[in-house]
Amino acid sequence: MGNSEGDLDYLRGAYAFVMQILSGHVQGYGKSFLSHNVGTASILASLGTPIQVVAAGLMHNVYEGVDFGDGHTGITPSHQKTIVRVVGKEAEGFLATFNTLRWNPDLYASIRDHLTDYDLFQRMTVLLHLADHLEHNLDNGTLYFHDDESAGRRKNYEVLVEMAIILGYPVLGNEIQRVHQEHEGIQIPVEFKPLHTPAYRKRIVPKSCRRRYDLQLKGAVAPCLHRLQQGTASLYGEIRPTLKTVRNWFMPI
Amino acid sequence: MAIDGIGHSGEGGISSKASEFHEISEAHSYAQTNIQLYKQLKSVGYSLDEINHVRKAYDLAKELFACLYCPSGKTFLAHVVGVGSILGSLRISSNVVAASLLHEVYESGDFGEGWSLDQKKTLVRETVGPKTEQYIGEYQALEWSRSTIPVIRNRITYLNPFERDVLMVRLSSELEDLLDGGILFCPDAETRRLHFRNLGHLHVEMAELLGYPTLAVEFNKALKETCEATSIRPIIPDGARTSPAPFRLIPLPYTYPPIMVIRHCMDHGIKRLAKTLRLATIMVFVMGTYSSNIAHWLTTYFQSTSGG
Numbered sequence: 001m002g003n004s005e006g007d008l009d010y011l012r013g014a015y016a017f018v019m020q021i022l023s024g025h026v027q028g029y030g031k032s033f034l035s036h037n038v039g040t041a042s043i044l045a046s047l048g049t050p051i052q053v054v055a056a057g058l059m060h061n062v063y064e065g066v067d068f069g070d071g072h073t074g075i076t077p078s079h080q081k082t083i084v085r086v087v088g089k090e091a092e093g094f095l096a097t098f099n100t101l102r103w104n105p106d107l108y109a110s111i112r113d114h115l116t117d118y119d120l121f122q123r124m125t126v127l128l129h130l131a132d133h134l135e136h137n138l139d140n141g142t143l144y145f146h147d148d149e150s151a152g153r154r155k156n157y158e159v160l161v162e163m164a165i166i167l168g169y170p171v172l173g174n175e176i177q178r179v180h181q182e183h184e185g186i187q188i189p190v191e192f193k194p195l196h197t198p199a200y201r202k203r204i205v206p207k208s209c210r211r212r213y214d215l216q217l218k219g220a221v222a223p224c225l226h227r228l229q230q231g232t233a234s235l236y237g238e239i240r241p242t243l244k245t246v247r248n249w250f251m252p253i
Numbered sequence: 254m255a256i257d258g259i260g261h262s263g264e265g266g267i268s269s270k271a272s273e274f275h276e277i278s279e280a281h282s283y284a285q286t287n288i289q290l291y292k293q294l295k296s297v298g299y300s301l302d303e304i305n306h307v308r309k310a311y312d313l314a315k316e317l318f319a320c321l322y323c324p325s326g327k328t329f330l331a332h333v334v335g336v337g338s339i340l341g342s343l344r345i346s347s348n349v350v351a352a353s354l355l356h357e358v359y360e361s362g363d364f365g366e367g368w369s370l371d372q373k374k375t376l377v378r379e380t381v382g383p384k385t386e387q388y389i390g391e392y393q394a395l396e397w398s399r400s401t402i403p404v405i406r407n408r409i410t411y412l413n414p415f416e417r418d419v420l421m422v423r424l425s426s427e428l429e430d431l432l433d434g435g436i437l438f439c440p441d442a443e444t445r446r447l448h449f450r451n452l453g454h455l456h457v458e459m460a461e462l463l464g465y466p467t468l469a470v471e472f473n474k475a476l477k478e479t480c481e482a483t484s485i486r487p488i489i490p491d492g493a494r495t496s497p498a499p500f501r502l503i504p505l506p507y508t509y510p511p512i513m514v515i516r517h518c519m520d521h522g523i524k525r526l527a528k529t530l531r532l533a534t535i536m537v538f539v540m541g542t543y544s545s546n547i548a549h550w551l552t553t554y555f556q557s558t559s560g561g
Contacts, residue, residue, distance in 0.1 A: 015326065023502040024320045030311060031286045032328055069505035071520055139289045191305060192291065204319040207365035209507050 007051045010087070011041075014055040017086045021066055024203045029144035029193065033061065033201070039135040044127070047169055053124050055087045056094035060128055063099040065201060075099060097125040105152065108159035115166050123167060130164050130172055133157075137179045143188045154180060283432065284338035285331045287311045294341050294350070303347035306381070307337065310351035313380045317355075317362035320501050323430075325438035329361065329499050335429040340421065343465055349418045351381050352388035356422055359393050361499050391419045399452065406455045409462045417463055424460055424468070431475035437482055441497040450480055 018037055025033040041057035062068075068079050075096060083092040101122065103111075111126065118126070136142050142153040157180045164173030284290040287308070294304050314333055321329040336353040355362070355377060364373050378386040395405075405420065412420065430436055436445040449456075453476040460469035540547070 019322065019326060019328075020502050021505065024504045026315065029288060030315050031288055032330060034328055035286045035331060067504070067506045069508070071506070139286060140292060141288055144288060189301060189305075192308060203504060204316060205504055205507060206319045206321075206363040206501060207316070208363050209320075209503050 014058045014087050018059055024205055026204055036135055040131045043131040043134055052091040055091045057131055060098055093121055094124055097121050098128050101125050103129050105155035108156045112159050112163050127167055134176050144193055283335050285335055290334050290338050293338055306347050307351050310354040310381045314354045317358055321499050323499055324497050325435040336425045339425040348385045351385045353422045355389050356392050392422050402452050402455050406459055428472050431479050449476055
């Protein structure tokens with residue numbers, strides 16, 4: 001595709017960051033988020049977009065419910081600083097705009113109508129959304145959601161096709177149209193769909209890690225709990241909060 | 254070998270893109286995610302029951318290989334799906350495809366602490382059935398090293414169908430590592446390349462002798478491209494081990510030191526407490542301001558209903 005070794009190094013840095021931060025994140029139907037992100041970046045690369053947009057595609061959902069290791073999710077100054085360090089200011093700008101742009105099927109028409117007034121950041125953000133949408137649909141992913149969710153995700157896709165054309169990527173528009181037309185005749189058996197809703201994102205943690213985490217929590221909370229138990233026992237007799245109830249109350253993971 | 258409708262790059266995206274820099278001609282078309290695999294299996298004629306069997310294996314693999322990465326940086330799940338996809342494209346039994354999704358489960362799967370091999374086997378057997386488990390156990394027992402590969406090659410004609418299927422899983426796993434130039438991204442890329450330079454031809458011969466010439470051709474091509482590639486750049490994220498074995502990246506919240514755990518808990522607790530207090534304050538305010546009105550409304554209401 002004509003990208004330089006420098007570009008590849010840049011993407012490699014972005015990938016190394018994403019593989020750490022999205023470790024264990026999977027979609028309801030079992031596909032890992034890392035796969036989705038790589039797929040999105042791959043679509044953007046195939047369209048010949050600048051390397052910063054490709055990197056933004058690789059990281060596009062890191063501001064959505066992903067813990068950066070400081071106990072917080074979403075856009076915060078420290079998270080932004082971290083992203084800037086990894087992929088630079090421009091790519092971070094795309095990510096921030098991606099996260100703030102209101103994007104749902106009911107707003108597609110309005111976005112399409114204002115697309116020509118958008119600046120470069122906003123246009124590229126819309127492109128990111130289109131690539132994200134295509135990636136979700138390319139392997140029939142959206143069909144694996146429950147019926148309502150699935151229909152909602154495919155609603156008004158014709159407007160997305162128009163957006164792609166307005167942005168100057170008719171190939172992307174055609175591809176979106178093609179996958180949606182393919183979906184018409186496909187029925188996914190119910191046993192392949194996730195049991196519970198909402199099932200957009202979940203984190204699978206290695207089993208031994210879960211145990212270690214419990215032990216860690218126990219080590220931190222147990223002394224306080226013991227004192228609390230002693231206090232409440234002298235006051236109220238038999239009220240004894242357990243580790244499980246306290247943990248569930250504080251941290252509903 | 255292209256499979257119609259599975260031309261999407263998925264996990265292989267970065268590797269396939271990178272592969273252009275390593276003179277590897279084109280991205281391969283095998284599935285890299287579970288839903289691509291289901292789609293492929295359906296298109297090559299597997300029945301719904303067979304695909305469902307593979308799904309059960311994937312669901313278990315997803316739990317046991319959580320957060321596990323190949324040394325190249327690719328998720329281990331993508332690798333096992335790729336292996337399943339290669340076998341699926343050859344229309345091999347669904348038991349073997351399911352086994353391929355769990356092929357290193359006793360070695361690399363995380364069952365939790367304190368599990369014996371027997372307990373692990375029981376869990377796998379209960380989930381995917383005894384036949385599939387047998388394949389996995391046999392795969393685990395198959396010694397695959399510089400000294401054993403020539404021996405296996407020489408006695409290939411004496412292998413029974415079961416052993417031949419197990420060998421196919423092994424060969425597919427090796428091919429999957431080569432296909433997207435994966436080994437070039439490993440920390441021990443040169444050692445791996447040397448291994449394939451010396452023994453790669455035996456892999457090709459074995460694929461031919463097992464009756465899969467297309468696999469042999471593909472192996473040969475992937476071998477050639479990997480051995481001739483000039484640029485090697487491992488992906489090693491911060492904190493990851495540089496050993497040649499698959500490594501696990503624990504999700505960040507689970508790597509907190511105890512003090513962070515307390516802080517994290519307190520954050521959640523304080524938020525909930527604040528929410529409750531806010532609600533209580535609003536209720537007290539409402540009751541304080543409108544208590545006389547509320548009492549009046551209630552009295553009027555009860556009077557009117559009792560009067561009616």
